[in-house]
Amino acid sequence: MGTLHFESSTNLKDLIGRRLVTNKISAIFELVKNSFDADAEEVLVEIDEDKDTLIIADNGNGMSLKDIANKWMVIGTDNKKGKNVSLKGRPLNGEKGIGRFSVDRLGSKLTLISSIGEHDKTVKVNFEWESFEDQDGKKIGEIPVYYNFLEKRHKKGVKLVISGLRDAWGPSEVERLEKKLRGLLSPFSNLDNFPFKIILHSEKNGYKKKLLEPYSLKEISSLWIEFEISKEDTSLIRYLLYRNGALIDEREYENPYTFGPLKLTLYSFDRGDKASFNNRFNESVRNFGSIRIYRDFFQIYPYGEPDNDWLSLDIRKAQGHFRFLGVRDVIGYIQIFREYNHGFIDATNRQGLVENEALQQLRQFIQRDVMPKLEEYFFLKKNKDSNNQHRIHREEITSAAKSLKVIAKEIKKYSPSNAEKVIELTKLIQKTNQEQDKIIRNQQDIVDVYKRMASKETLLHGIIHQVLIRMTNLQTAIYNQKFEVEEKDLPSDVINSLMQSFDFLIKTSKEISSFLLDARDHLLKKREKSKIDISTYLKKVFQDYESSLISDQIAYTINGPEKTFLNIDINDFKVIFENLLSNSRKSLRKVSDRQKKIEVNFQVNNRSINFLFKDNGIGIPKDEVPHIFTPFYTTHDDGFGMGLAIVDELVQTHNGEINVVIPKEKEFGATFQISFKV
Known part of the structure; x- marks a missing residue:
């Protein structure tokens, strides 16, 4: 029986090179990933427009001439197939054996310089990609590629010198490359165990060996959520929700999905957050992109790119602008793992994942679990305005x-x-x-x-003025009564008793008037901020109401780091927490089936000081939450609806914000989060 064998024409170079890797940024991504797989701790991406070169150099394991011949130059090599980790234990990225043709996308010539160590010769290989073109009838293996050994030994690693560049690399293109490379590394990367630095050098464009690090958004976004399905137990989904750096909600529930373990962080951006983002990165949230997928250390392109709404978030937002978030409102990172998430399969063209059940489940998870929970808090905050x-x-x-x-x-x-x-x-x-x-x-x-x-000053000043008028009238009435009693023919003991009472009332009314005058003078003064010890002044607020709390059988706790200071007007601080305390007392008076408690917890992070003021009273009906900061809106029969409106105004005056924390299922009471920027 006769035998036949497949052969490859020179056209194969284009089919798996320029025609497959059409994006120059993606081509660089592939080469950077190769450096990672070679256990490099550093990779340099250098662009020199004057010399018409693009260099990618790493300090990885390097390749011997044998490696180059039997692995690098074998199309579709299986040398990585079946291997999950590198020699140093890194999760491997490439396994199709075609990523090296990315260099053809970038330039017409390649000089490959490689060394596996000081005791081995450094090999130099020259590729002229044009020599593979217009070669009718020739097989790809018939085109010679020339190499030689260098006299000077190089340090271990690979250096790719790409020339005859196919694209211009001006300032805007290099800036875009910087942003894309910064987004290439997963924010979940364990860089302590697997150090990997990406360095960009393009002196003409203002980049002098700049270290590119993943974006950090926790100092910009005021509201974000973290989800995890752990490798150890995929039967449960857990989330943590943060506002202004403080954990305000967390939950664990049964996992209905089968795509395997993952980590996810999703940041939301209100108008102020977007301005901060633009100031920090000189780019809008919309142009940055939305929700990206990372496998192990690297981004899976093009998910989450500016024009890639793979979750149809904007279509969803069109159904309700004040209920749903779109791509211009969120940035997110999803971490999956080659070792554990077998359902996510690379598309043949290395652009994205195969559309299958696992990817569809991931979409459902984000649309049904992640987005609604973040939106619940986002629009609760927005409803205040x-x-x-x-x-x-x-x-x-x-x-x-x-x-x-x-x-x-x-x-x-x-x-x-x-x-x-x-x-x-x-x-x-x-x-x-x-x-x-x-x-x-x-x-x-x-x-x-x-x-x-x-407002606090106007309202209280007006009240004080009216009370002072009435106190004066009261004193006049008491004096008149006193004179009338003296003229009456009454027993002396009765007259003495009445006179003592009149004197007491006059003395007390004068004291009240004096107190109100002092209070009025204080209100007319300008706010004076001072550095106060939070724990000390919180305790003072509660101590002033100690007898009332004992009478109402309400226990309280104050927790937070000692010697934590806040720059604020002392009287404003007192008014804020007195109002919250007053509301809690009113709510707790209606409770009879449990021990009554008020908890105040405060914590500090690198962006704000957060207070969580919590009681286990009757709580706030969900449909009333959006209105509670509105002036004259009250949920109490004996209230005027001004307490929380005044608190909101005072907190904003001191560059802070107050929000309601949505209670967990079967949780009693109300919780308020107050945040002041540090």
């Missing part, structure tokens, strides 16, 4: 009306009558939007007047 919502809503309607006008112009070419109807509808939308805007602005003006009237 209804005026801002209205403004955004107004802008969106205006934008939609403009789009309708553009559509009408296109329709007019084919159906003038229908185009006229669209134009009339657009005018109606714009008119209604303007009228609605006017009504809301008038309502907001009224609310602003009330808020100004109800």
Whole structure:
């Protein structure tokens, strides 16, 4: 029986090179990953436009001439197949044996210089990619590749010198490369056990051996969530939710998915966070990208890139702008593992993963578990600023009306009558939007007047003024009664008793007047910030109410690091926590089936001081939560609805924010988080 064998033409070079790796950034990614697989601790990416070269050099294991001939130059080599880790125990990335053709995508020539150590000769191999082109009838193995040994020995590692560059590498391109390389390394990377530095050098473009590190967003995002399905127990999903660096919610529940272990961190960005992000990175959240997938140490391209909405977040957001987050509102990282997540398979073109059950489950997990939990807290916070919502809503309607006008112009070419109807509808939308805007602005003006009237200083000053008038009237009435009693023919002991009572009332009323005058003078003073010991002043607030708390059978605890200081007006600090304490007492008075407790915990991180003020009272109905900071809105029969409005205003005055923490299932009471920036 005769035998046949496959052969490869020279066209194969293009099929698995430039035609497969079409993106220059992706081509560099592949070569950087190869350095990682070679156990390099450092890889240099150097661009020199003047010399028309791009160099990728590492200090990894290097290759001998035999390695180059039998591994690097064997297309589709299986030398990594079946291996999960490198010699140093690193998880391997490449296993298809075609990544080396990325160099053809980057330039027409390659000089490969490799050494496996000081005692071995350094080999230099020259590749002229054009020599493989237009070679009709020739096999790829018939094209000679020349090499020689260098007299000077090199340190262990591989150096790729790519010339005849196929792309321009100006300032904007190098800046983009920097951002992409920074995002290439997983934020979950264990760089302590597996040190791996990516260094970018392009002196002409202002990069002098710059070390590129993964982005850190915890100092920018004010609200983020972390999910984990651990390798040790994939039957459970656990999440931790943070606001301003403080843990405010956590839960563990049964895992219905089968894709295996993962880690996920998802950051949300409100308007202030987006401004901070832009200032820090000179880029918008939208242009940065959204939710990326990482396998072991590296990003799986193109998930989470600016134009890759693989989770259809914007389609989802279109169904409810004030219920759902879109790609311009979140940045996320998903960590999977080659060793454990066997369902995630590389696509043949090395761009993404194969569309299968595992990937579909991952989408469902993010859409059904992750996003709703983050959105629940994000929009709870946003609901405090209804005026801002209205403004955004107004802008969106205006934008939609403009789009309708553009559509009408296109329709007019084919159906003038229908185009006229669209134009009339657009005018109606714009008119209604303007009228609605006017009504809301008038309502907001009224609310602003009330808020100004109800601000702490104005409200209390007005109350003090009215009470002082009434105290003066009371003193006058007591004096008149005193004179009338003296003129009455009454027993002397009765007169003496009444006179003592009158004197006591006059003395007490004068003391009250004096106290109110001092209080008024204090309110008229300018706020004076001072450095206060948090623990000491919290204890003082509670000690002032000690007898009332004992009477109401309410226990309290204050926990936090000693000698922690906050720069704030002392009186404002007192008013903030007195109001919260007052609300808790009102709530706890309605409780009779459990021990009544108030807990105050405070902690410090590198961005803020966080207070969690918690009671186990009757709590706040979920539908009332968005309104509790609104002036004159109250959930108590005996309340005026000003306490939390004043607290909110005072906290904001000191560059802070107050938010409600959503209670866990079957948890009693209410919890408030107050954050002050450090």
